[in-house]
Amino acid sequence: MYEILNKEVLAQGTVVLNEISAPRIAGKAKPGQFVILKANETGERVPLTMADSDPKRGTITIIYQVVGKSTHMFADMPVGASYQDVIGPLGKATHLEKVGRVACVGGGTGVAVLHPITRGMKEAGNEVIAIIGARNKDLLILEDKMRAASHVLKVCTDDGSYGHHGFVTDVLKGYLTGPEKVDLVVGIGPVPMMKFLTKLTKEYGVKTMVSLNPIMVDGTGMCGCCRVTVGGKTQFACVDGPEFDGHTVDFDELTQRLAAYREDEAKSWARYKEECACRTR
Amino acid sequence: MSDKPVDKPKKDKVPRQAMPEQEPQVRARNFEEVPLGLSAESAVLEASRCLQCKKPSCVEGCPVNVQIPEFIKCMAEGDFLGGIRQIWQRNSLPAVCGRVCPQEAQCEGSCVLGKKDAPVAIGNLERFAADWARKGGTAELPPKAPPTGKKVAVVGAGPASLTVAGDLILRGHEVTMFEAFHRPGGVLVYGIPEFRLPKEIVFSEVNFLERLGVKLECNTVVGRSITVDELFEEGFDAIFVAVGAGLPKFLGIPGENYIGVYSANEYLTRSNLMKAYLFPKYDTPVVIGKQVVVLGGGNVAMDSARTALRLGADQVHIVYRRSRDEMPARAAEVHHAEEEGVKFQFLTAPTKFIADDKGRVTAMECQRMELGEPDASGRRRPVIIKGSEFILDCDLAVIAVGAGPNPLLTSSTPGIALNKWGYIDADPKTGKTALKGVWAGGDIVTGSATVILAMGAGRLAANSIHDYLMRGW
Ligand SMILES: Cc1cc2nc3c(=O)[nH]c(=O)nc-3n(C[C@H](O)[C@H](O)[C@H](O)COP(=O)(O)OP(=O)(O)OC[C@H]3O[C@@H](n4cnc5c(N)ncnc54)[C@H](O)[C@@H]3O)c2cc1C
Ligand SMILES: Cc1cc2nc3c(=O)[nH]c(=O)nc-3n(C[C@H](O)[C@H](O)[C@H](O)COP(=O)(O)OP(=O)(O)OC[C@H]3O[C@@H](n4cnc5c(N)ncnc54)[C@H](O)[C@@H]3O)c2cc1C
Ligand code: SF4
Numbered sequence: 001m002y003e004i005l006n007k008e009v010l011a012q013g014t015v016v017l018n019e020i021s022a023p024r025i026a027g028k029a030k031p032g033q034f035v036i037l038k039a040n041e042t043g044e045r046v047p048l049t050m051a052d053s054d055p056k057r058g059t060i061t062i063i064y065q066v067v068g069k070s071t072h073m074f075a076d077m078p079v080g081a082s083y084q085d086v087i088g089p090l091g092k093a094t095h096l097e098k099v100g101r102v103a104c105v106g107g108g109t110g111v112a113v114l115h116p117i118t119r120g121m122k123e124a125g126n127e128v129i130a131i132i133g134a135r136n137k138d139l140l141i142l143e144d145k146m147r148a149a150s151h152v153l154k155v156c157t158d159d160g161s162y163g164h165h166g167f168v169t170d171v172l173k174g175y176l177t178g179p180e181k182v183d184l185v186v187g188i189g190p191v192p193m194m195k196f197l198t199k200l201t202k203e204y205g206v207k208t209m210v211s212l213n214p215i216m217v218d219g220t221g222m223c224g225c226c227r228v229t230v231g232g233k234t235q236f237a238c239v240d241g242p243e244f245d246g247h248t249v250d251f252d253e254l255t256q257r258l259a260a261y262r263e264d265e266a267k268s269w270a271r272y273k274e275e276c277a278c279r280t281r
Numbered sequence: 282m283s284d285k286p287v288d289k290p291k292k293d294k295v296p297r298q299a300m301p302e303q304e305p306q307v308r309a310r311n312f313e314e315v316p317l318g319l320s321a322e323s324a325v326l327e328a329s330r331c332l333q334c335k336k337p338s339c340v341e342g343c344p345v346n347v348q349i350p351e352f353i354k355c356m357a358e359g360d361f362l363g364g365i366r367q368i369w370q371r372n373s374l375p376a377v378c379g380r381v382c383p384q385e386a387q388c389e390g391s392c393v394l395g396k397k398d399a400p401v402a403i404g405n406l407e408r409f410a411a412d413w414a415r416k417g418g419t420a421e422l423p424p425k426a427p428p429t430g431k432k433v434a435v436v437g438a439g440p441a442s443l444t445v446a447g448d449l450i451l452r453g454h455e456v457t458m459f460e461a462f463h464r465p466g467g468v469l470v471y472g473i474p475e476f477r478l479p480k481e482i483v484f485s486e487v488n489f490l491e492r493l494g495v496k497l498e499c500n501t502v503v504g505r506s507i508t509v510d511e512l513f514e515e516g517f518d519a520i521f522v523a524v525g526a527g528l529p530k531f532l533g534i535p536g537e538n539y540i541g542v543y544s545a546n547e548y549l550t551r552s553n554l555m556k557a558y559l560f561p562k563y564d565t566p567v568v569i570g571k572q573v574v575v576l577g578g579g580n581v582a583m584d585s586a587r588t589a590l591r592l593g594a595d596q597v598h599i600v601y602r603r604s605r606d607e608m609p610a611r612a613a614e615v616h617h618a619e620e621e622g623v624k625f626q627f628l629t630a631p632t633k634f635i636a637d638d639k640g641r642v643t644a645m646e647c648q649r650m651e652l653g654e655p656d657a658s659g660r661r662r663p664v665i666i667k668g669s670e671f672i673l674d675c676d677l678a679v680i681a682v683g684a685g686p687n688p689l690l691t692s693s694t695p696g697i698a699l700n701k702w703g704y705i706d707a708d709p710k711t712g713k714t715a716l717k718g719v720w721a722g723g724d725i726v727t728g729s730a731t732v733i734l735a736m737g738a739g740r741l742a743a744n745s746i747h748d749y750l751m752r753g754w
């Protein structure tokens with residue numbers, strides 16, 4: 001069993017952090033890798049990136065957006081409760097090396113995934129510009145941690161409630177057109193954001209890494225559920241990724257495949273709400 | 282294989298005892314087991330048919346040489362405990378093998394009675410004895426050798442690994458099994474459906490091993506959570522690798538990534554391991570197809586087709602490139618699938634998938650084939666008939682055309698030699714790999730095969746590992 005040792009609500013109850021006891025995983029985890037969690041007997045296997053890991057304490061940290069049945073169920077678990085299963089570390093670790101000037105761009109909960117990579121890029125000796133955004137001020141997460149992990153931090157909100165009024169891509173564009181060259185962009189966030197971001201960086205010919213989040217089952221390359229088309233070839237995101245060269249990813253296919261179970265997910269979520277209502281009544 | 286009574290048996294008047302089954306129309310809509318099991322009376326009667334051959338050809342037909350006449354003799358005398366003890370000497374998973382072995386190609390295919398009449402129903406008897414023991418016939422644990430102080434790591438928890446774990450714990454070694462999934466059992470739990478092999482049986486077999494002292498660590502992906510080298514560092518003296526053939530093959534035709542096109546691994550894992558057939562009680566969903574096509578002709582294809590029926594399909598077509606005779610599936614499963622209403626399109630190959638504007642599959646284009654000259658394997662190679670394209674409507678397509686070696690473990694284990702297809706090179710007599718202290722067996726060595734062959738490989742490796750632990754490499 002994998003006990004929740006620490007829990008924080010990061011943004012208006014919609015983004016939650018869990019620190020979980022998982023010594024074997026904590027000892028191996030590297031930036032960019034993820035775990036699969038299953039809350040209980042009837043639960044599904046949910047992939048979440050490790051936002052942090054502490055080999056000494058034997059813990060890993062996940063940060064997730066509360067969107068449907070499983071993440072709501074996770075968010076309802078108190079400190080001291082346990083996940084039945086946690087599997088990992090899965091996926092390839094981020095390739096961290098000194099390339100020069102790196103822009104780390106994150107949107108929404110993607111910032112959680114971006115944070116350990118940003119830190120790793122800085123530790124590898126790069127000059128790191130971090131650009132993070134959210135729909136509004138209350139949804140912004142990890143601002144302080146991102147500031148510490150980078151040399152320069154730029155913050156944007158879609159509604160202008162905090163930082164730059166606009167999208168992360170607008171701010172990035174400033175750097176791409178600026179006097180100093182950007183050698184690498186790391187972009188992690190919702191699929192539409194990554195799609196636009198890679199379109200932009202392609203125009204400027206700057207290599208861009210994205211982290212993909214297709215639906216998964218086993219996470220070990222056994223089922224093919226997570227297949228994505230990259231450079232015209234089928235790749236399994238759980239073992240070949242989750243990071244890929246963003247300029248060659250078929251984002252439209254990814255968007256479609258992510259919607260595969262919309263109706264079932266809605267049903268599941270409605271059922272859960274009802275069950276919760278019964279319990280509290 | 283026919284379960285129908287035979288009219289004129291040579292030796293005596295007892296016909297082959299029919300296996301009671303759920304009615305096809307009923308069972309095609311539920312996930313309960315199809316064959317219900319012999320009664321004690323008919324098991325005794327069936328056992329009495331055996332001629333007790335001096336040179337029993339049936340034993341040679343069985344890959345692990347179960348002592349068939351000896352066990353059947355006990356059964357005929359009503360001594361079921363004696364029967365199961367005889368079986369256990371060679372086969373630690375009889376409740377599984379009795380259900381899923383391709384008996385018509387193995388033990389029963391070699392039974393002398395089969396030359397003129399129906400062979401002895403060895404599989405059904407084996408199943409009966411094992412079920413009898415599990416349901417309380419005996420709770421005895423076999424005796425264990427004194428502790429040797431040696432530690433063995435077993436990677437994967439499929440039939441090959443379960444065999445190795447059982448054999449080595451009895452010889453006094455410490456055994457820990459590492460499994461990637463959250464449940465042990467391998468294909469027996471994620472692939473073969475409930476209606477063919479109730480999961481409760483697999484779990485009781487695993488539980489038996491745990492009672493013997495085998496440690497089980499699920500959620501451990503060797504190659505990611507820990508490597509083979511690190512297992513040695515943790516103090517294991519020997520490592521057995523049986524990670525199966527867990528890499529789905531796709532067809533490489535256009536439209537394969539549309540929603541509703543699955544690999545059989547994904548489809549069956551969702552349905553069996555994750556229990557999508559109980560959605561929304563269980564959280565994992567699966568696409569429910571009304572018009573279903575399944576590509577392939579093996580057990581995996583039959584299991585996928587019959588699962589789709591049970592999940593509510595109106596029509597299921599199995600589309601197979603070759604003809605009926607070449608289908609590698611167990612005869613009983615083809616027969617069951619047909620009884621349940623699965624349709625077969627032989628000599629047909631898919632060319633592309635077609636989808637709506639949301640990317641959901643709506644149809645598959647196929648081509649007809651004819652059999653040409655024999656190929657290297659001696660099978661007549663299918664050739665395309667030009668201009669024979671046609672459309673099969675479908676809202677679910679399952680690709681069950683085989684599996685390959687999953688590279689997750691092998692690519693993280695330097696020095697483990699692979700063959701040209703990526704399977705582990707292991708000595709067929711001992712299971713030894715190129716790495717000292719590492720053995721391998723089952724599908725990751727042979728490619729997709731059968732439960733009993735994986736168990737046979739496990740048995741050989743266990744002997745070799747024991748030898749090594751006591752005497753050296
Ligand atoms: C490698 C990887 C890393 C991820 N890291 C994070 C993270 O750090 N933080 C975070 O908030 N989210 C992350 N996600 C997304 C997260 O897995 C989904 O939000 C979650 O599964 C939703 O489950 P639900 O039941 O709450 O919602 P649902 O209502 O079931 O689903 C909401 C949406 O999430 C997606 N989804 C559903 N099931 C899965 C599944 N099994 N695998 C992947 N996506 C699914 C679908 O697009 C779906 O429409 C990651 C996904 C992947 C593949
Ligand atoms: C749908 C289906 C139906 C079948 N029907 C029949 C039948 O009727 N009769 C028959 O005889 N055979 C049948 N087979 C074939 C038979 O199941 C296999 O040949 C047999 O299970 C192989 O056993 P194994 O021990 O080699 O591997 P598997 O059963 O494949 O088990 C391997 C185990 O290793 C685990 N694993 C994989 N990678 C790792 C890793 N890196 N670290 C830790 N664990 C790992 C897997 O999760 C799995 O649990 C069928 C196969 C399928 C897929
Ligand atoms: S193990 Fe399989 S092949 Fe051998 S006797 Fe039993 S059913 Fe027949």
Ligand code: SF4
Binds near residue numbers: 333337338340391394
């Ligand atoms: S070959 Fe047939 S009849 Fe002879 S011992 Fe074996 S099961 Fe009995």
Ligand code: FES
Binds near residue numbers: 221
């Ligand atoms: S999730 Fe199954 S292959 Fe990637």
